[in-house]
Amino acid sequence: MFEYFENRVLCVHGGWLVDSGIISMENYRNITRRKQVNILQKGGNGRKALIEFNTMRTDIKNKVIEIAGDPYAKVTTISFIDYIEQDHKAYEFFKNYTLDSGEALPEKNIKEYCTNANILNAINTIYQNKAMQRKALAGAKLNVWQKIAEVVSELPKHTYPHTLPTNHRRLKDKLNQYLNDGYSVLIHKNFCSKNAEKINEEAGRWIFARWCDRVQKCTSFNQLLREYNQEAQERGWKELKTEQSLINYLSPLEYLWYGYRYGELKAKEKFTYHHKTALPSMRDSLWYSDGTKLNFYYQDENGKTATMQVYEVMDAYSEVFLGYHISKTEDYQAQYHAYKMAMKTAGVKPYQISFDNQGGHKKLESGNFLNKISHLAIKTQPYNGKSKTIESAFGRFQQQYLAQYWFFTGQNITAKKVSSRQNSEMIGANIHNLPTLSEIMSIYTKCREQWNSAPHPKTGVSRLEMYYNSENPDTPQVSPLQMVDFFWIEREKQVTCTSGGITFKEKNVQFDYMVYNGDRTPDLEWLNENINKKFTIKFDPDDMSLIMLYEKTPLGLRLVKEAETKVVLHRAKQEQEEFEAGYFKTVGDKLKEIRIANRDKVEEILEQEGRRNADYGLNEPALAGIESSRAKKQKTAIGTYQKKVSEAVLLDENGDVDIYNIM
Template sequence: MIEYNGILCISGDQLIKTGLNPNGIMSFPMYRKLAYTKKKLEILRQGKGEGNHALISFDSLPPKYQQMAKERFGDPEVESQKEGIMEYLEHDQKAIDFFKLHKVGYDENEKGLPEDIQRLYSNNAAVLNALKKAWDDHVVNISGRNKRPLSGKFWNRAAKAIQNLPKDWQCDLPKNPKRLRIKLQDYIKYGYEEILSGKWGNQNTRIITGEVGEWLVAQWSARVPKVVVSIEQLHALYNKEADERNREAGKMVWKKIKSSVAIRDYIYRPDIQEKWYAARYGELAYKEERTRQHKTKLATFRDSLWYSDGTKLNFYYQDKDGNTKTANVYEVMDVYSECFLGYYISRTEDFEAQFFAFKMAIQTSKCKPYEIRFDNQGGHKKLENGSFLSSITRHGINTQPYNGKSKTIESAFGRFQAGYLKEEWYFTGQNITAKKKESRTNMEFILANLKNLPTLERVKEVYLEKRMAWNNDPHPGTGIPRIEMYRTSTNGKAQEVDFLDMITMFGVTTKDPSTYRSSGITIEVKKQKYEYEVLGADGMPDNDFMRRNIGRKFYVRYDLEDMSVVSLYEKDASGMRFITLAQPYIKVQRNLQEQTGDDLRFIRQMEITNKLQRIANVKSSNELLEKYNLHPNQHGLNAPKPKGINMRKKPVDIGEIEKEVSNMDAMDQANKEADRTLRRTQKQAKKNKIDSQRDFNKKRAELLKQLVNN
């Protein structure tokens, strides 16, 4: 198979079966029918005699014949791609020298590229050179034809070709055809610099320290005499300033920065943003973005080899709606003793079932296993991605899929089903592939007693009884009870666990990092959101941590059974690094009727803390601007003052807050006492009035009696 005008073709001599060519894949009558009657074959060149055969587009062949051609001659796409690019591929000595001499970093940190990176980038240059030559030839070949589809085919095949190069020519160019084409265009425009990965440019940030960093922050903060409108402008301004300082000093004082990316990374670091945010966006914007925000509640009046596997719990049960159901059970078993160590019953085999089954197994054993084997179903991927399995065992190994005999637990569980679970009349039967009649259930009896099926709670109780019976019964190999075998055996390489180990092992780490904001950090577990913040030793929010880390991303480790404390981690080249602990975000009651003295005290103290933070930030920013003659006051203008803050008023001491709340409490108490006194007075007055009325009526009756007698 060859290319003709950029299109992959098969010759008529290879395609058509004749007396002279019995190895062809299509009869001549079929060829004529497809080519001339149905006009399905695209003939790109007619045959012109011996040695000059017709060329037929490979893509126009029916799938049946395409497959036959691949089986006969090999995959034309792969072979032609390799041959096509290898025709143009050659080493570029200029690229080799460029990457060998290229340096990254500055001053004492300046160093060359690693040898493997040099080789990779040199290969990239050679492949891009080859693609350019191939594209130039392709453009010539397709001259005068519909270029768009042919161009698309070229880049699709080129993208596949670079992925099938020999090992010595491996590269890391884009696999997407469109991105590969853009990469070549940029390479033609910018040269070898385009191949350099951006991460090497980040070495520039090492020089942005001390005075340089301070100067950059000041310029980015300044409103006068001119506003730096972009990072690119700041980059140009810095290099200009570096040139001037170096010229005045007659030596290298500030080294120029090649890429604006280095400045962008520095300026937008969370701890650096703290220094310029208010000056650039306004102090109120700083307040909203970087000071702690209250969250309010709406008014209300209310844990040498183990195997693990999940399978169906072979009992029917009836749910609360009267429906017939079955459940799943995930079991963890010690292979030596066949002792069941941990389990969890759930509707499906998911991450939660596996987590709690392993936790129960560790609690039972009080040590870590040397090795755990499991299948690759359910939530195991999540367990592996969260480093859970590596924390509880030295080796966590996937068992071979679709090979139940390789899993000891399946054999043991099969015997457990047949010898223990089958004792109950609501037994579902064993695996659907079981052939023995004794392994199946009596569905007629089940259907006749659907209303008598047990509840899920009862099924769980029965299953626990069966597990205990299994563990206490003799092991078929030793005659010793399985649980006794397990308890009396020792393993010198099994690591014992304590309380702290349990916390570390069974803390689940979020798959993606979450951003710490002025409103704390939020994670979602099983569709429920949890909000946390870092607190100080006094139990109050740690504002210093908050303002230094707003915008920073942390991985969160939590315990599914206790979400009251979580751990924050950062991930770098060395792995996960513990930062601090966080606790539930402190919330106060929104409505006054339910607010307590503690709520009022907390609100007042946080208001003062936020104001002091804003004042300190304004003062620090003003001092920096004044140092470089960039303060508005130094140019006849006024700097805006923080809104809602009396800068002259002495800050309120916490003791005053305590006194204020105490006075509020005393006032409330006095008001309550006054209400009680008033009610007592009103009650006594009413009683006196009644007594007076009785006396009057009594005297009146006596007087009337006297008058009658007289």
């Protein structure tokens, strides 16, 4: 009559309410139709309707207690861990939190703080309900807070990487503080504090202006350090010990000073966004996994006979093949893709996965991947096929489905049945008629579907029906956030941001990305300030349309931005779509605004320090292609000058050019 839904919500069987005479069938229909109670599971097909106990009217609850007694004492005991749930609001808070330094929290700390919030939420839920205390804390006779602290301290750190106090008094104080002040109390007060060499605002302005001086040029950081320390003695600034302090100060501002040192056109080439253009012309209790030969011959691109490997993940209960990957070798990438497909098919995190210690499992283990995607990850006993149910199942799969095809390679060399061997004569006579790789992949997919839809040998019910009609309360649903955590790959080499955005090659294929605004125009301000910076990339190998950019910090990776596949525009107007001309203009206008803003920012600093060109009696060059008024004040624009140089005629056989007559 009573049952916990998903091990956390106390429910009453709807049919029992009617059968016991507590309410009539008509009344039951009315309150359910009007949604006066919360129905967590509808009845039918062997299932019982589950009504949330706490949503029923007081008179109905009193009758239930009068007839059946205390419902909380009649259901199965559940553990503290069952109350720990993902707090998505906590994740959003910490993900978007900005430190005093202007930086975001590193990923490692976000995970720690979210885990602390999840556990504190569970503690609060249990502490507020005496019946839940009896179940989650196994009827503890100790002081409740002593028991809670004991349970929290025993949580496995690899699954729950929390930093909550183990002393029961401090833990209670932490909960009260958390309930009063919210998520922010979980962030360490001294986070990211560092004792760095300080450069005050006035000194910083002098350094920047001296480095930008185009008349009395500063040729090196060594020279800049000497001159700075002389200026520091006169102005009472703190002297600097090494050039690195100057480099650290100026590097983030390179987009501003680069043009003043090397020319604005050079800065435009380096920092201006470049469009990517095309030339003119187009998818649980125990999972087993194992890799083996895909038992089909095929004809490769050179016309030779070849075979492939397949890695399969199978549910031991139903024998359903959940996920697979076909590749030339059994490596960690094949295992990764097979597990990813299996988890997408299942939609849950398995309780246990069992695997051998061959192939790429060692690499997946070293990265803690197998422990992340399951509660338990256990190696099977080596050289013992009976310890892996998947080998038996795959043997039957080969015999019943793969062996139907004439290009079947046969099972392994220990197979004794004649039907388990290949027909060498047939294959030898039809080498050039072998299917292609894509054809055998399609045929293999069809064979898997037939296997999953066929009756299970013990129940006579189809494997898929067995799987989907079964429930496991200890395997929680996998959220989209967990899928990102489990299956996005961190690229080993960092990528440098350039004026073209983020570009890198993966398996010899080039990928181009850009950080975009909400209207799909490039975030040029971000690009302008991040050119030359190195980022760590995380991506989903099955969907390369979106990547995450991370910055390495002493405390781990910090998420910076999301980047999307770069927009491709046509060069030829004949092939341009309607939006492209306006897109070019919008981006071009924004680029001009940024160039002007950068120039004006530098000019303001130079003016304050008396280091403009005008302060030396010289003209200020115009921004090429933007400022026609300045260009008129000069005798000839740089573009015109460059054109004339390219067309100049040699005066004599020595190669001399009449430079003075070009202008």
